[in-house]
Amino acid sequence: MGRLVPAVTRALDIMELFLEGDGTLSAPDIVRKLGLPRTTVHELVTTLAARSYLVPVPEQPGRYRLGVRNHQLGSRYAEKLDLAAEGRRVAREVAETCDETVHIAILEDVDVIYIAKVDSTHAVRMVSANGRRLPAHCTSVGKMLLASLPEEELEARLEECEELVALTPNSITGFAALREELATARSLGIAVEHREANPDVSCVAAPVRDSTGAVVAALSISVPMVRWSEDRERELTELAAKGAGDLSVSLGHRGAW
Secondary structure: OOOOOHHHHHHHHHHHHOOOOOOOEEHHHHHHHHOOOHHHHHHHHHHHHHOOOEEEOOOOOOEEEEOHHHHHHHHHHHHHOOHHHHHHHHHHHHHHHHOOEEEEEEEEOOEEEEEEEEOOOOOOOOOOOOOOEEEHHHOHHHHHHHHOOOHHHHHHHHHOOOOOOOOOOOOOOOHHHHHHHHHHHHHHOOEEEEOOOOOOEEEEEEEEEOOOOOEEEEEEEEEEHHHOOHHHHHHHHHHHHHHHHHHHHHOOOOOOO
16 A cells, blocks of 8 residues: 555545534634644645635635535536445445355335345345345335435325235234334434244344435344344344444545434
């Protein structure tokens, strides 16, 4: 790995300061926050402003905000962003940590569709496939995605369901029970299902957000019951939340997961 360039590091440190507060800063603010020499800050701010990465704030002499060049770069990044590809990358990292099957899924109507998957290396593991569609209420990813919908949209989708199909004896089949389960998932930011889609598997899932903060997918970890326990559930809950958070960051999300 090559050596970090101090001037570039300092310039990036300055840029990242503008992500905080009201998004405007003066040179003295930057000096105070970063502890850099005034001359250094002045030269870096002047350079960034000359390249349109920073622009003066109208009617606030000496203060700057992010310039249009940042938007151009961000837009270009977003154009090339692929949820499935990013999902596979993060799912692979999560699977390497826990050696269990990891899925990324999206919501369509009241079903989930798996768009990325990385298998466990264990002989006993969940069998699934990309593109597979399942009733959302039977899966942890589906519960998380349903729980993330605005209330009116959730009710509209549920009203279109004549019944909640059972995939196993443990599947939720009552609308009242489902709403209670979704309220819990919404409160915790984590959804769990125990043998509701597969009689031999339990799963935990966490929401994935895009740059606007909207939930666009969910990440789940699926574990055969032979390896499931309360301690394992707690461990995987934290890992699923971290993985979903990492994927959210790669999609441009900032803030609470």
